[in-house]
Amino acid sequence: MSGRFDPSQADRRWQSRWNEEGSFAADSNSNKPKTYVLEMFPYPSGRIHMGHVRNYTMGDVIARFRRMQGHEVLHPMGWDAFGMPAENAAMERKVHPGEWTWANIRTMREQLKQLGFALDWEREFATCDPAYYGHEQALFLDLFEAGLVYRKESEVNWDPVDMTVLANEQVIEGRGWRSGAPVERRKLAQWFLKITDFADDLLDGLADLKDWPEKVRLMQENWIGRSKGLQFRFRLAEAVDGLSDVEVFTTRPDTIFGASFVAVAADHPIARAAANADPGAAEFIAECKAGGTSAAEIETAEKKGYATGIEVVHPLDPEWRLPVYIANFVLMDYGTGAIFGVPGHDQRDFEFAKQYHLPIRRVVAASTAVASEPIGTEAETAPGVAVNSRFLDGLPSDEAASEVIRRAEQAGWGRGTVQYRLRDWGVSRQRYWGTPIPIIHCANCGAVPVPRDQLPVVLPDDVDFETPGNPLDRHPTWKTVECPACGGPATRETDTLDTFVDSSWYFIRFASQPPDRPFDRTEAEKWLPVAQYIGGVEHAILHLLYARFWTRALQRLGRISISEPFRGLFTQGMVTHETYRAGDGSWLSPDEVRKDGDDWVHIESGVPVTPGRVEKMSKSKRNTVDPEPILAKYGADAVRWFMLSDSPPERDLEWSEAGIEGASRFVQRVWRLASDPKTAEGEDEPLKRKLHRTISAVGEAIDGLQFNKAVAQLYELTTAIEKANPSQTRAEAVRTLLLLVAPMAPHLAEECWALLGEQSMIADASWPTFDPELLIDDEVTLAVQVNGKLRDTLVAPRGLARADVEALALASGNVQRQLAGASPRKIIVVPDRLVNIVA
């Protein structure tokens, strides 16, 4: 048999076969061990991109591999379908966000199916379906009733033109990313989830996530940002507006005698009190409030303060007075919104003190001997021993800190506390295309939950996007309702939930989807936690933290027994491509340019093009490659194979035409082997060993998600088979090769499997086993070194005695020449590996 493997025929054929047989439907009642493999579900943006292909290919290999190993595998797919792009499309193209979203889902579903993923499509859902978000509303109410949801005024980035709240990352240089209008800081009543209640649990839980990347655990740890310290009160020298003290937090109580000032946030009650009496203070506060809350915004802002004239008394010395400033760098929502400044040992305080000519005192030193050294050009933040600190003098920093906390608690002016960087999760969005928050506002009864029998609260379809702002808010009837409690006139909450809520529990819904409640506990727990979760590192913090929180909240409510949703996590690298720029600096797409010798030219105009850096595929850089035409040209398996070869999965993968060509070549090589398995009588011992070693190595590589290594192993085996003479072993090796290739190139494997005359599908075949005896060779190649440098290699029987090895090595001509008659001082023998002769 000859010819070529034709994916345009084979792909479709096997995809329908798997579909007809329900090969990948997950059976909850199966007796097999259960494995839940999940990739982060996609946002239906329009078309599949290479990043999706890479992500889902990796998950698919794991899913298929586990299935072959005899596991019952749950490998579902769905759509994270709410979000802003749909509304933007609605504004730009005058289509309803739902229509746009569902059309995208149809397109992308077809594209995914062309890749032949072993997915259980029966469980597919989209989060924008009331059948999903209705259950989410029920869960929200569960959290509400458990006291994990509250409403609070909070400061937000407000775009006055689009009339919406912007996330920090949507504020660019102080302006709204769409409207370009200067962003205002505004107070708005928002719904919050009490994630901070779980701060310690979420932090402690990280220690058990052994199969998570260290990097992600660290990022979460830093994000939660637990710090221990002292919270204490400064008494005001004179009460102002009924305020008699100011509360501060510090992680360095040991520096308490180094204090030179107190600074409060612009929103702090003391600041407001000062403003009442002093127009200068009021003006300063107004200045602080202008501008966005983004990180970039804050970074560039100059450190400024305003002396209020108010004074406080040092808690450890009634005679000691400190000035109170209003400062633009003090945050109202971290700690207490007030600090005491220790310029000698905090760089920011140091700069502030320089600017406002405040004392800079040394209270920490390397030793008491250098207590009188002045502080130099920057603050000394390292710990040491306390100096110039009265009763603390000579104590190491940590002991001094404990001593201050002890005294504060004893005297009642302060206490040891823990602060977190983590804030409660604000989930209100002033958008249409999201899950409506199931709350009704009544003038008499306040915020009342929507009764359960009225769920889901469904989004109205008749909305317009002609005017900016939230269409739900200006809908003629939707928000007008009766209060469920008193029957009086009331209005619906028109904010919708942050889309991160949708993705905080979808993995539970995949595992169990009863029509009448969010999930069935017993059913869900058959699958959960997810054994292997795969996605981009960009979700290392938010999504993964929110999902962990949501799972813990459900656990606290007694709804589920697990506390961690994802046992194994893998963050894959991006797909990148070279960028090209025309003379005028505009970006050109890969199919607009052509390589001409060593240079690149614009195909249309023939003008030279400057190749730029290799970067993540993005629309703005125009360096994307659409998977669909590639798929049409090379077939699913070549694309899948390329996604797995070369680059380690956690690193970036550079797309290249040559790479996909290489993958395609491999597909054809396997096909040729299966077309003519060249069987004959007799065994081929070396090939057999190679085969068994490969079975072992490939299994190990896939297990460790080292797909590039599995690929390399399979190339080697393929070459070995090609070079082998016909034998029974060779035929067996071809058959086994197909099994090994099956998780990665499933259509090819099926096609070849059938070619070998197999009746059943390879999808249902078992992963091959290996004989451990065959992994060990009878003969080994020993490296022979002189003074650590390789001088010769020699082949010897395994387990050769030390003395014999030494003799063999010394007999080597190269060794003799190196020794030049001298006798070796020492000979080191590593059995079956190496001899090192020290001359």
Place this chain on the structure above:
RNA sequence: GCGGACGUGGCGGAACGGUAGACGCUGGGGACUUAAAAUCCUUUUCCCGAUAGGGAGUGCGGGUUCAAAUCCCGCCGUCCGCACCA
């Protein structure tokens, strides 16, 4: 500023402290062909050498070790995350 990762041929990358460069891509040479495609063979870290062989070599400088890409110390560079966090 804080935290982290990485640095190996022309390129992507392999390498329990033990033969550096597996495997793939690219390039060179060749076979088959009227020719091409496809395929196959061969070669490809650098330097000296016809070969045998020798020298250098894993960002830079030190160290530990019989032996270091790998462990330790100090630099340099690139990338990522966080950031007035008290």
